[in-house]
Amino acid sequence: MVECDNKGYVASDAVELDLEASFDGLTYMKAEGLNALGKPRVYTETFADSDRTRVYKPDDILRDATSVTFSFVFTGENRYKTYHDFVEYISTGVKRYRDTARNKYLYFFVNSEIKPAKEMWYGGTPYLTADIQVQSIFGKTFDEPII
DSSP states (O other), X not given: OEEEOTTXXXXXXXXXXXXXXXXXXXXXXXXXXXXXXXXXXXXXXXOTTOSSEEEEOOSSOOBOOOEEEEEEEEESTTHHHHXXXXXXXXXXXXXXXXXXXXXXXXXXXXXXXXXXXXXXXXXXXXXXXXXXXXXXXXXXXXXXXXX
């Protein structure tokens, strides 16, 4: 994951983070909605004196924003600190997420409430999970990063 601007451009001095290596005790579980496509933006008009709808569809389809939900697990002695540090990181600005399993790039920001989903113990290991919903700024993912 790396910081970018609201057009998806990553600054030359920005550092891409491996989330699991950068946040002690964080484990990435899944991302739901990465392959969703937002509703196409199409302009239509309907008139009382016509039996058809007039449609304008641009050559390059633009899409409404979609939502993606990331699921993470936080373990270890410092799980709460790691959770709060990660929430602070992901909540500021716009980010580019690179999904290495699907080979997709998502440009997003956080605009919803974030709270731990569960606080539990597995054997003798305490952990908490968090589902973080983010909003795509382009309404789709990309196969290549925006340059």
